[in-house]
Amino acid sequence: MELKTKKPLKKQVYLGKPHEPPPAELMAILDKFRGRKDALITVLEEIQHHYGYLPRQQLEATARELGFPMSQVFGVATFYNLFQFSAPGRYQVRVCKGTACYVGHSGEILEHLKEKLGIDEDETTPDKMFTLQTVACVGACSLAPVMVVNDRTSARMTPEKAWDALEHLRAEANGNGEVSR
Numbered sequence: 001m002e003l004k005t006k007k008p009l010k011k012q013v014y015l016g017k018p019h020e021p022p023p024a025e026l027m028a029i030l031d032k033f034r035g036r037k038d039a040l041i042t043v044l045e046e047i048q049h050h051y052g053y054l055p056r057q058q059l060e061a062t063a064r065e066l067g068f069p070m071s072q073v074f075g076v077a078t079f080y081n082l083f084q085f086s087a088p089g090r091y092q093v094r095v096c097k098g099t100a101c102y103v104g105h106s107g108e109i110l111e112h113l114k115e116k117l118g119i120d121e122d123e124t125t126p127d128k129m130f131t132l133q134t135v136a137c138v139g140a141c142s143l144a145p146v147m148v149v150n151d152r153t154s155a156r157m158t159p160e161k162a163w164d165a166l167e168h169l170r171a172e173a174n175g176n177g178e179v180s181r
């Protein structure tokens with residue numbers, strides 16, 4: 001009787017998940033800086049400008065594409081506090097803490113907004129509506145104290161006026177002009 005021989009088992013080597021190619025918009029940024037080892041901060045600034053923050057996947061792709069160790073990319077990104085690692089809210093609210101605004105009690109505005117929004121500085125509300133931050137002088141000292149929401153600067157703020165402005169934005173975003181109190 002003929003014996004059936006078993007087929008030899010093939011050795012399988014796990015090579016890990018293949019890397020997804022970076023999205024076109026990221027490639028467009030990276031392509032401008034290939035071979036520029038001195039431009040890492042500028043690259044990260046451009047990525048943040050595009051996405052609103054530094055998504056982890058895009059940082060990994062940046063390290064791979066531009067030939068930086070991942071530790072260096074993270075090291076630079078975490079060293080400078082201008083970089084953010086989570087998606088900002090729909091409205092980025094920045095209270096100016098420059099001298100003129102500070103003298104004009106911008107600290108009270110910040111505290112009031114923290115309390116009303118229930119978040120701390122550099123945090124985002126659970127509904128992803130507001131991210132609260134501070135900023136050094138924005139060059140509008142004669143209008144102090146100021147609050148900047150996305151690109152719009154509001155002059156001579158008080159804690160109440162600042163909160164009213166945010167309530168209106170939330171109401172508008174929720175599709176009704178009415179502000180619920």
Ligand code: FES
Pocket residue numbers: 096097098099100101102136137138139140141142144145146
């Ligand atoms: S100090 Fe706030 S705008 Fe200059």
